[in-house]
Amino acid sequence: MAKAFGTEFVPEMIITRFEGNQWSQPEFVSSDSLALHPGSHVLHYASTCFEGLKAFRHPDGSVKIFRMDQNVKRFEQSSRLLALPQVDEAMLSQMIVDVVARFKDLTPEPPGSMYIRPTHIGTEAAIGKAAAPSGESMVYVLLTPVGDYFSADTTLRLLLDDEGMRCAPDNGMIKTGGNYASALKHIIRAKAEYQADQVLFCSIGGVTETGAANFILFDGDEVLTKALDDSFLHGVTRDSVLTLAREYGFTVTERDLTAEEVVDRATHPDCEAALSGTAAILAPIGTMIFKDQEYTVGSGKVGPKVSKLKKALNDIQFGLTEDNHGWMTEA
Numbered sequence: 001m002a003k004a005f006g007t008e009f010v011p012e013m014i015i016t017r018f019e020g021n022q023w024s025q026p027e028f029v030s031s032d033s034l035a036l037h038p039g040s041h042v043l044h045y046a047s048t049c050f051e052g053l054k055a056f057r058h059p060d061g062s063v064k065i066f067r068m069d070q071n072v073k074r075f076e077q078s079s080r081l082l083a084l085p086q087v088d089e090a091m092l093s094q095m096i097v098d099v100v101a102r103f104k105d106l107t108p109e110p111p112g113s114m115y116i117r118p119t120h121i122g123t124e125a126a127i128g129k130a131a132a133p134s135g136e137s138m139v140y141v142l143l144t145p146v147g148d149y150f151s152a153d154t155t156l157r158l159l160l161d162d163e164g165m166r167c168a169p170d171n172g173m174i175k176t177g178g179n180y181a182s183a184l185k186h187i188i189r190a191k192a193e194y195q196a197d198q199v200l201f202c203s204i205g206g207v208t209e210t211g212a213a214n215f216i217l218f219d220g221d222e223v224l225t226k227a228l229d230d231s232f233l234h235g236v237t238r239d240s241v242l243t244l245a246r247e248y249g250f251t252v253t254e255r256d257l258t259a260e261e262v263v264d265r266a267t268h269p270d271c272e273a274a275l276s277g278t279a280a281i282l283a284p285i286g287t288m289i290f291k292d293q294e295y296t297v298g299s300g301k302v303g304p305k306v307s308k309l310k311k312a313l314n315d316i317q318f319g320l321t322e323d324n325h326g327w328m329t330e331a
């Protein structure tokens, strides 16, 4: 239970291989290791993408997966934009349901959940293919039982960085390994120099997102976040929170935001800000740092709007309220 997020895996994963222009019948194999040729395309040219979604234990004993269709669609899109073999969405959906059902008993009780990690890697042993796609690949789905990501009353210190870039500006909407590696140097520097927990990248076109989460500002009755474009990852949590915010009567504004506007609004007394993503749903921000100046966000503590929207989403996920949106799929 004390293990770090995503370090404990269920004993098996489900895998399919793309060889000879077709996908093999998915099968369960040990999740301990994977045999790869050292010349595999992914190891040299980063032909890889992944997804992150969760399954939740409900009071009636069932286990249900949150918005699987959205993650499967995004996985297909990432694979396509990286020129990996075309993903069979129906097959992947069935693989996810099958592996979650097989390890249903290992799904933690609330507030824990089963984190699901579909992964696609280019496996062709072809070092000459630096400028050509991998003709072979593997898709596998790993499962890791997880607890609550952040303790309930912690707020984050966020550095607004207007120089560093998370990734190439037209690669942001792809959930691909290289984007996280390229962001690390900025995150490490922000930790060392500003004791920041996360970096909000704002160099081109204003505020984008952090290393692995979207950014949402709550000011008065308005919920503000960047409009969808190629430069950042289109979070399923972002979309879900905006949907619930509209239903609660907030005005949702999707447009470009500058770092200056964000820190200016952040100090309004009832302002709140949070990072959204599957792991933490909404992680509240207490302090922003921009151009060596510190700003307390609202009260500096976890605010009522973030708490309310997080609870609303959690209640749907854990089956404590009606799923009016058709977001849950039984495994």
Ligand SMILES: *Cc1c(COP(=O)(O)O)cnc(C)c1O
Binding pocket: 052, 175, 209, 210, 211, 212, 213, 214, 233, 234, 235, 236, 237, 238, 276, 277, 278, 279
């Ligand atoms: C996964 C991810 C998110 C959050 O997406 P969700 O679908 O809400 O989990 C945001 N930004 C980046 C860079 C991500 O990798």
